Amino acid sequence: MNQESLQKAFSTLPLERIAYFAQVVSTNDVAADWAKEGLKGPAIVVADEQTKGRGRAGRSWFTPPGSALALSLLLFPPSTLDYSQLGKASGLGALALCEGLEAGFGLRPEIKWPNDVLLDGKKVCGVLAEAHWRGEELQALILGIGINIAPPSVPPPEMLNFPATSLESALGSAVSRMEVLQSTVEHVLQWLPRLHELNFIQAWEARLAYRDQAIRLLDGQNEPLEGHLLGLRQDGSLEVSLASGEIRAFQAGEIQLRPLVDRGSN
Numbered sequence: 001m002n003q004e005s006l007q008k009a010f011s012t013l014p015l016e017r018i019a020y021f022a023q024v025v026s027t028n029d030v031a032a033d034w035a036k037e038g039l040k041g042p043a044i045v046v047a048d049e050q051t052k053g054r055g056r057a058g059r060s061w062f063t064p065p066g067s068a069l070a071l072s073l074l075l076f077p078p079s080t081l082d083y084s085q086l087g088k089a090s091g092l093g094a095l096a097l098c099e100g101l102e103a104g105f106g107l108r109p110e111i112k113w114p115n116d117v118l119l120d121g122k123k124v125c126g127v128l129a130e131a132h133w134r135g136e137e138l139q140a141l142i143l144g145i146g147i148n149i150a151p152p153s154v155p156p157p158e159m160l161n162f163p164a165t166s167l168e169s170a171l172g173s174a175v176s177r178m179e180v181l182q183s184t185v186e187h188v189l190q191w192l193p194r195l196h197e198l199n200f201i202q203a204w205e206a207r208l209a210y211r212d213q214a215i216r217l218l219d220g221q222n223e224p225l226e227g228h229l230l231g232l233r234q235d236g237s238l239e240v241s242l243a244s245g246e247i248r249a250f251q252a253g254e255i256q257l258r259p260l261v262d263r264g265s266n
């Protein structure tokens, strides 16, 4: 993959800018610079390696060269997306990847709400959605998507807070990074104007991991909460029936989700 092959692959899509880097600090930072420059998007930046890839809440994202896909989309937020629904952006990235993996490889990925894509119960992709504001106005959405393509992209166990895998390990065969990239971008752009539709929530919810199962919710400070995962609300928040009997919705960013019986996580 290089600048030329990227431009060729996306020649039919209405992208304002396309950039490929062999190495970059974080593709989300490049997209943020573009937003500051005034680009409206859609635009994409792809890197072979990130030296300081970011996860949520200051966590890091491992992107060694030659084996992973690190992508950020700079998107002009649809007018229907208000502040309270920004959590939908993570779902958008995760859903787009799932649909691409289903159509292209016949896989059955699941979404660990709000932002992880799982294959065989292990994390193969993470999404980092960031909003870019000018004053009070939401100016751009930056959707960073990290996908483990080949086995070397999977971090060593001591770096993980949840089991991880790569697409090639799950499939048992080689995968074209360009194919995954193209289908992911296409699905993101298809859903973007439709985030307010019930269809979007239903498509996301249909792929939720641990649905109707016992789960634990961690906020990093208090004792974990236990409950049953019911599904999604229309704003993309997670609806849970707590052990106390209370039914509550959680917003993305508040908590981390785990199955009650951990499948071998460390």
Ligand code: BT5
Residues within 6 Å of the ligand: 025, 026, 027, 028, 029, 050, 052, 053, 054, 055, 056, 057, 059, 060, 061, 062, 063, 069, 070, 071, 072, 115, 116, 123, 124, 125, 126, 127, 128, 144, 145, 146, 147, 148, 153, 154, 155, 159, 160, 161, 162, 164, 165
């Ligand atoms: C995420 O955060 O999963 C969001 C990851 C987003 C990465 C993309 S790559 C393109 C763009 N540019 C960036 O700089 N970021 C975005 P979170 O849910 O907080 O998960 C982070 C945790 O996942 C880490 O603390 C590790 O435990 C684990 N982890 C790190 N690298 C991983 C990898 N390659 N595969 C699986 N798990 C990983």
